[in-house]
Amino acid sequence: MPIRKLDELIEVVKSQGKKKRLIAAWANDSHTIGAIYNAMDNNLVDAVLVGDEGAIRKTCEENGFDVSRVTIVTAPSDVKAAEKAVAMINAGEGEILMKGLVSTDKYMRAILDKEKGLMPSPNAVLSHVTVIETPRYPKLIVCGDVAVIPLPDLKQKTAILNYLVATAKALGIDRPKVAVLAASEQVLPKMEACVDAAILSKMGERGQIKGGAIIDGPLALDVAIDKESVEIKGITGEVAGDADCILFPNIESGNVFYKTNTKLAGAELGALVFGAKVPCILSSRGDSTKTKLYSIALGALMAK
Amino acid sequence: MEAIRTLEGLVDHVRTLKGAKRLAVAFGQDPNTIGAVSRAVKEGFVQAFLIGHEEKIVETCRQEGVDPKLFTLVHGENEVAAVKEAVRMAREDEADIVMKGLVDTSKFLGAVMDKERGLLPPGEVMTYVCAIQIPQYPKLLFVSDTAVIPVPDLRQKKAMVRYAVAMAHRFGIPLPKVALLGAAEKVSPHFPSTLDDAQISKMYQRGQLQGAIVDGPLDLFCACDKKGLAIKGVKTPVEGEADVLIFPSLEASNTFYKGLMLFGGGELAGLIQGTTKPVVVMSRSESSESKFYCLSLARLMAEETLS
Numbered sequence: 001m002p003i004r005k006l007d008e009l010i011e012v013v014k015s016q017g018k019k020k021r022l023i024a025a026w027a028n029d030s031h032t033i034g035a036i037y038n039a040m041d042n043n044l045v046d047a048v049l050v051g052d053e054g055a056i057r058k059t060c061e062e063n064g065f066d067v068s069r070v071t072i073v074t075a076p077s078d079v080k081a082a083e084k085a086v087a088m089i090n091a092g093e094g095e096i097l098m099k100g101l102v103s104t105d106k107y108m109r110a111i112l113d114k115e116k117g118l119m120p121s122p123n124a125v126l127s128h129v130t131v132i133e134t135p136r137y138p139k140l141i142v143c144g145d146v147a148v149i150p151l152p153d154l155k156q157k158t159a160i161l162n163y164l165v166a167t168a169k170a171l172g173i174d175r176p177k178v179a180v181l182a183a184s185e186q187v188l189p190k191m192e193a194c195v196d197a198a199i200l201s202k203m204g205e206r207g208q209i210k211g212g213a214i215i216d217g218p219l220a221l222d223v224a225i226d227k228e229s230v231e232i233k234g235i236t237g238e239v240a241g242d243a244d245c246i247l248f249p250n251i252e253s254g255n256v257f258y259k260t261n262t263k264l265a266g267a268e269l270g271a272l273v274f275g276a277k278v279p280c281i282l283s284s285r286g287d288s289t290k291t292k293l294y295s296i297a298l299g300a301l302m303a304k
Numbered sequence: 305m306e307a308i309r310t311l312e313g314l315v316d317h318v319r320t321l322k323g324a325k326r327l328a329v330a331f332g333q334d335p336n337t338i339g340a341v342s343r344a345v346k347e348g349f350v351q352a353f354l355i356g357h358e359e360k361i362v363e364t365c366r367q368e369g370v371d372p373k374l375f376t377l378v379h380g381e382n383e384v385a386a387v388k389e390a391v392r393m394a395r396e397d398e399a400d401i402v403m404k405g406l407v408d409t410s411k412f413l414g415a416v417m418d419k420e421r422g423l424l425p426p427g428e429v430m431t432y433v434c435a436i437q438i439p440q441y442p443k444l445l446f447v448s449d450t451a452v453i454p455v456p457d458l459r460q461k462k463a464m465v466r467y468a469v470a471m472a473h474r475f476g477i478p479l480p481k482v483a484l485l486g487a488a489e490k491v492s493p494h495f496p497s498t499l500d501d502a503q504i505s506k507m508y509q510r511g512q513l514q515g516a517i518v519d520g521p522l523d524l525f526c527a528c529d530k531k532g533l534a535i536k537g538v539k540t541p542v543e544g545e546a547d548v549l550i551f552p553s554l555e556a557s558n559t560f561y562k563g564l565m566l567f568g569g570g571e572l573a574g575l576i577q578g579t580t581k582p583v584v585v586m587s588r589s590e591s592s593e594s595k596f597y598c599l600s601l602a603r604l605m606a607e608e609t610l611s
Contacts, residue, residue: 154493187507189458195503202502203491205539218506234511 002172004140006133006268006294009171013300014043020303022281022296023048023094025085025110026078026102028055030063031285035292036098037065042293044300048094050075050085051101078102082110086118089278095303098281098296111276118276125149125159126275128282129167130258131298134267137225142168142176143246146254147282148273154196157247158209161200163274164245165211170301178204179224179243180217181253185235187218193249194218200247214238217247221257270294272302279303307476309443311435311571311597314475315347318600324351325400325606327584327599330390330412331383332405333360335368336588340595341403342370349603353399355380355389356406383407387415394423394581400606403584403599413452416576416583423579429453429463432585433471434574435601438564441528446472446480446548450557450574451585458500461550462513465504467577468548469516474604480547482508483527484520485556489538491521497552516548517541524549573597575605582606 003009022039024032027049033056036047048071049056060067073088075081082102088094097118099107111118112126119126128147131140144160145152152160161178168176180197188194197217204215216239222229227241235241248254261267268290273280279299283292308314329341332354338361344350354361355378365372380386387407393399402423404412417424424430432451435444448464449456456464465482472480484501491498501520508518519540525532530544551557564570572594576583582602586595 186510186512187503189503195499198503198506199491199499201506206490208490237509 002139004138006131006140006270006290006297009131009270009294009297009301010042010044013297016300019043019046020096020300021046021048021094022096022098022299023050023085023088024098024100025107026051026075026081027098027100028052028059029101029285030059031292032098032100032283033059033065034063035283035289035296036070037063038289038293039296040069042297044293044297045096047071048073048085048088049100050081050088052076079106079110082107083113083116086110086113086116089118090116094278096279096281096296096299097276098299099283104282104284107282111273111280118278118280120277124275125156126273127152127156127160127163128271128273129160129163130254130269130271131167131171131294132258132261132267132269134261134265136265139244140171141225141246142171142244143248143254143257145248145251146258147251147271150251152250154199157196157200158203159275161209161213161215161247162211164247165209165213166274167272167298167302168213168244169211173244174212176211176213176244177239177242178213178215178217178245178247179219179239180215180247181221181224181249182218183220185219185223185233196249213245216240219243221246268294270298272298274302305476307443311437311444311573311600314435314573314597314604315600318349318603319347321603321607324348325603326350326393326398327352327401327403327602328378328390328393328399329354329403329405331356331380331386331407332403333357333364334406335364336586336595337403337405338364338368338370339592340586340599342368342374343592343596344599344603345374349600350401352376353378353393354405355386383411387412388421391415391418391421391423395421399581401582401584401602403602404586409585412585413576416579423581423583425580428578429460430576430578431460431464431467432574433464433468433577434561434572435471435475435597436561436564436570436572438568438570440568443547444475445528445546447557447561448548448550448577449554450551450561451554452576454554455497455552458503461497461500462504462507463578464550465516465518465548466513468550471575471577471605472547473515474607477547480516481542481545482516482518482520482548482550483522483542483546484518484550485524485527486521486552487523489522489526489536489540495521495552497521520550571597573601575601
């Protein structure tokens with residue numbers, strides 16, 4: 001049975017057996033440590049906190065966290081902490097990476113470092129996948145890229161598509177339905193989003209995208225997720241009105257989509273960065289407690 | 305109507321059409337042209353205006369044993385003047401079909417394409433469509449573009465599909481299956497034509513273009529061979545029974561049709577499309593049978609439709 005709610009995701013990860021180890025980079029602050037303790041309370045992961053040991057102990061003490069439940073690894077600075085966390089992942093000491101109080105660009109730089117980073121190959125594409133639970137849609141929406149790649153080209157879109165499909169499959173959807181989004185469902189050669197969507201959907205038809213997904217595009221958002229619009233517009237195909245995954249043509253559309261859902265429609269989400277050797281969590285302080293928990297759960301689900 | 309499946313069937317069908325169409329032949333004074341046209345005149349398909357030197361035309365007719373009275377002779381001082389006159393006749397509705405005689409092809413097509421005085425409306429694309437008959441295939445294959453566009457871009461390829469489909473409709477195939485051909489069925493940025501193919505097939509899938517079932521890229525096996533298709537396991541609505549083949553380049557299509565003529569026992573009827581009226585361009589090396597088929601095809605395409 002596919003997972004249809006993010007709380008179900010927590011239950012599935014709990015029942016997975018051996019817990020995955022999460023390594024958090026520069027995890028000195030209460031936001032990061034709080035999220036990790038919440039995840040540990042839910043039996044999702046074991047954790048290593050890389051950072052300033054004094055600060056970590058102080059934060060735990062102030063918040064009433066039992067410091068013996070985590071492993072602390074000392075690092076003198078945010079950059080060093082990110083490097084150390086990445087090195088530990090490379091040494092097989094953890095299966096999930098998480099960002100602490102280090103800035104996103106320093107965190108990403110440690111992941112992307114050609115020699116000591118986490119990229120499996122020089123051509124690998126690092127991209128962000130978001131899983132959204134929104135009240136008026138009957139299932140989860142797996143979408144990207146809302147945060148990392150500004151304007152993906154065809155090759156990057158193919159990589160994003162693969163990550164979306166892999167995530168949807170891990171959520172129990174055997175043949176994920178992927179909508180490649182554009183402003184219209186017609187192929188308008190002047191709009192690159194339409195052109196790439198047509199190309200990707202044909203690649204899907206030809207079996208060039210692995211994972212057995214059903215890919216259709218271009219589809220506008222209404223015909224991707226709303227059956228009534230599909231009927232009115234007379235769109236055919238298995239994806240229209242019933243998408244599991246949405247591939248956005250650019251970061252602006254993706255970003256507006258997820259923020260509209262969370263800020264105006266009461267949606268919840270979990271998110272991960274894909275393309276590195278392990279799932280990487282890119283939570284920000286602005287994320288809700290639930291989002292952080294769901295992101296860690298998603299990381300535990302996707303970790304090998 | 306029942307679908308026309310052979311070139312003989314095309315001729316039979318044209319025999320049922322009422323009235324001869326007016327054919328203007330530019331510099332039609334060589335034995336090849338006169339031979340082909342005289343047969344179409346005798347069949348009642350066309351009423352021919354041969355534009356050129358009257359004495360030369362009459363002399364050629366005598367040598368070929370053709371009665372010059374079959375034709376209306378129109379004076380054309382030289383090949384350029386003859387071409388201009390033929391195109392003018394078509395523009396001013398004095399002719400329904402234009403045909404190239406003993407004129408250099410590029411000069412002839414130049415006049416046909418002339419923006420102000422030619423036959424190509426703005427936005428249209430001049431292409432060549434062939435209906436090819438081969439013993440190994442159960443029906444005619446409409447092939448484009450075997451003669452004009454070297455490497456079609458998206459806009460040109462869309463037009464090629466549209467014209468070939470319009471021709472197939474005239475042959476009584478209401479929803480022809482169109483294969484956009486490539487070397488393989490996979491979509492790859494390394495082969496830009498495959499990207500265009502993906503877009504065009506999606507346009508037909510979405511219904512923004514209609515009148516045909518279009519898929520591509522497909523290789524020739526997927527397009528025309530059910531066995532090959534089954535072995536490859538490719539799913540395509542063309543189902544290995546294409547009516548129309550759209551090629552990615554002139555080299556590929558030209559070699560394909562010449563290979564069929566030379567080694568495959570093929571016969572063809574071909575026509576310029578995109579123009580306001582059918583334009584016949586035949587190569588001297590074509591068989592007299594193919595030349596007659598070309599004129600039969602032109603007669604069919606000159607038929608007014610209800611639309």
